[in-house]
Amino acid sequence: MNHQNNSKKIMTLQKKLVGAMLFMLMTLAAPGLVLAMPGMGGGAAPQQFEQETLQSFANASVQLQEIQRNYAARLEGVQEQEKAIELQQQANQEMVATVEEEGLDVQTYNAIANQMNNSPELKATVMDMIEQARNN
Template identity: 35%
Template sequence: MTRLYRTPLTAAAVALTLSFGAAPALAQEATPPQTTPPTTTAPAANFDEATLQSYVDASVKLQDIGQEWEGRMAEAGTPEEMTDLQAQAEAEMVSAVEAEGLSAEQYNEITRAAQEDPDLYQQLTQMITEADQQGG
């Protein structure tokens, strides 16, 4: 899995969000993940602290969901089973994001903004690292 961020928690959460190609709710307009931090000087994204915290909280939940479903998907016997499991995992991910007060589109918008804005990227990376150190 290509890593978008340097911290394992962030990489797992975002990569999971973007990796389910069969589930358009979270991956509708997702761009391919970058392998290095963004280097462009795009204008700073305009997300308030509460929205970013919701993103971080959702990312932590997505990592947990991804770990849970990874084992189930590894045991899928057929492509059809895999597709069914991916759809179930995707639905659970969308619910987790929405439980944090964000739509899947808002979550993806923040992810894309972080890919384009080094300052936002750094801020989210730091927030997720802190959340990881605090135990989620």
């Protein structure tokens, strides 16, 4: 019976870790999802971003979505908490590196994502860029 309780605890922990990991991945990878979260991106004065910066954001977003899919699939079969944490750290490092390789820092990436929530025009522009980046 103790083994059964431990198995249930492990499964519950695994589900929580997978959920947390997916949330973290989606926060960077899917601007629309992050922006739907209450309390995010409110109140700050709008920034103006150069087209080149927005294109870098779009390119990074496409790559981050692929990273998210990759790590979500890898996390599904994980049973051990340590392995799940290790995968989460790897995903986080890979996502930060991807954003930086596109010439952005995480703060700028998040600022654009947050501003998209408040600016339908910016959101439309960036979503078009993301679609073009996916097709290239």
